[in-house]
Amino acid sequence: MFYAKKIHHWLWRWHIIAGLISLPFILLLSVTGAIYLFKADYEQQTYRSMTQVTPSVSYLTYQQQLDIAQKAAKENGVAIPTQMILPDSDYQATQFIAGRFSSESYTFVNPYTGEVTGQFARKDTLMQKVRKLHGELLLGKKGSWVIELVASWLVVLIITGLYLFFPRSIAEIRTLFRVRVKQGKRTFYRDLHALCGFWLSLALMLVLAGGLPWTELFGSNFKTVRDQTDTGYPTGYHGRGLESDPNKAAKKLDLDDVVTIAKDKDLAGVVTITIPTNPKGIYSISNRAESLKDQQQIHVDQYTGNVIKAFSWSDVGALSNGRHVVMRIHQGEFFGQANWYFMLGLCVLTAVLSASALVSYCLRKPKKSFGLPKAARDKQIGVLLWGSMLLLGITLPMFGISLLAIMTLWLISKILKKTIRLVSAAS
Known part of the structure; x- marks a missing residue:
């Protein structure tokens, strides 16, 4: 391949950089994502006393139930319900909703007795806290920026990892299906990481596509493109x-x-x-x-x-439709129970991928060094790869900002080193 060796070293360098930036957060996202998949089962059990009722002969009208829910909200000093979920079972309490998104609060009314069986706010639930940890690190908008940064670098990890591990010959295809267990820890963890990364790459890209529209900068740009192209609602x-x-x-x-x-x-x-x-x-x-x-x-x-x-x-429109498809896949809801198992397996294997990467890196890197390969000096490689980085930086703004920050720090360090050498020479 043209300039293959130099490109390999260049991409290996950035793969390690991306991994060092992302790895702890990827582990956290894997764990919290797996926990959140159990939201429906957990909340069904936790709030069963509020949501389940015993059927009776008498039945209140929906308007009467609404009046009861609104009165209860006023008495408790909470937002007045403006939505109702239509019960689909005789054993189900009628659910009334106030607010939107993470500010939602819920009131449940027994449709037979008129009793308010319970009230709670979404922000107070355990699963909402898990979701906020997953999407914002419990830090609000600042945390969302960090998650967007990690997601952006994960895209770089996937692209560079695919290039580094992709078989260069027919004989190397076997590496896509095996982990060498008898050639030492370094080889074992390297193979485990490479194998998981290769087979998970497309699935991870799909999940990232489902999560990135929720982020601050990429999400804002996505909405702008959607509105300008009239491909939304x-x-x-x-x-x-x-x-x-x-x-x-x-x-x-x-x-x-x-x-x-x-x-x-x-x-x-x-x-x-x-x-x-x-x-x-x-x-x-x-x-x-x-x-x-x-x-x-x-x-x-x-x-x-x-x-x-x-x-x-x-x-x-196409963009909103596509976003909902990948968003539901991200939440394990698009193609039934199989989607749930797919996402749970992906979370577990991504955690294995991250842990094996950390162990492999620690076993391979020299002491007192980050173990980064030397960057290629060829100008043609610089044009090709920096052009690709620029394109990624435009598509993923947080990656572009972080790349600019890294290059600024690198430039400052170079200037400082040169200044120190000049001062030393002059003295």
């Missing part, structure tokens, strides 16, 4: 900008009327009804289905019950 998809007309009706619908409309639509999965909070507000009916193509958004006038606008998932 159509106007009004989430109900923003849509209004009911209070001048055209004598009375407004209650929650039970909207539940009837929702049930007539026979929506798959978990159905959520968003409740209007002002005279021009609308009812919104949405569902989260196992298959994205089954998802719909239906916006209803709160006075007439007429559908103002309705959307199916086919109305969603």
Whole structure:
């Protein structure tokens, strides 16, 4: 291969640098990611006393249950619920939601007795803390920047690792399927790391694609591209900008009327009804289905019950659609239980990959040295590889910023060394 040896040393150097920066965090992400996969089972058991009820003959209307939930929220000084999850079982308490995203709080009402079976805020749950540790290191936006930096360097690790380990001949293909166990610890851990890295590389890239849109800089750029290319949600998809007309009706619908409309639509999965909070507000009916193509958004006038606008998932643009696919894969939710096992296995093997990398590095590096190969001096290699680094730096802004910082520190160290030599020579 053209300039193969020099390129190999250059990429090996950056592979080690990327590993030293990323490794502790990759281990943390693997562990917290594996724990978070158990969220549904954990919360089902933890909050069973709130979410499960015993069926009875009498049944309160949904409007009565909403009034009870809102009254309980006022009495406890918490946000007033503006959403309801439509129960899909006679044994299920009705769940009302206030707030959005990590600020959500939940109130559960027994639909037979009217008893408030429990309330809790999402931010107080163990699994939300695990999620915040996974995505923000419990440091808010600053932690999100660190995770984005690690994810960006992980892309570099994957690309350089693939190049370094990819077989150069037919005879070397066997290295993709074996770990040499009889040739010492150095060889064993090197093979274990290389083998795991090679076979996990595409899966890790897919998972990174699902996580990066949540980050600060890359996520912001992603949204800009999506909006500029009109490949996101159509106007009004989430109900923003849509209004009911209070001048055209004598009375407004209650929650039970909207539940009837929702049930007539026979929506798959978990159905959520968003409740209007002002005279021009609308009812919104949405569902989260196992298959994205089954998802719909239906916006209803709160006075007439007429559908103002309705959307199916086919109305969603390519970038938002693609993001949801990889995001669900990232969360272990896209192709059923197999996806869950796929992600759990990936978390475990990524932890093995990271641990074997650390052991291999410690066994191979010289004492009192980082063990970095010397960088190639060929100008043509510099143009090729620095051009690639520049492209990655633009695509992954946090990588670009960190690369600039590393080069600045390197330049400062060079200047200081030269200055010290000149001073020493002059004296």
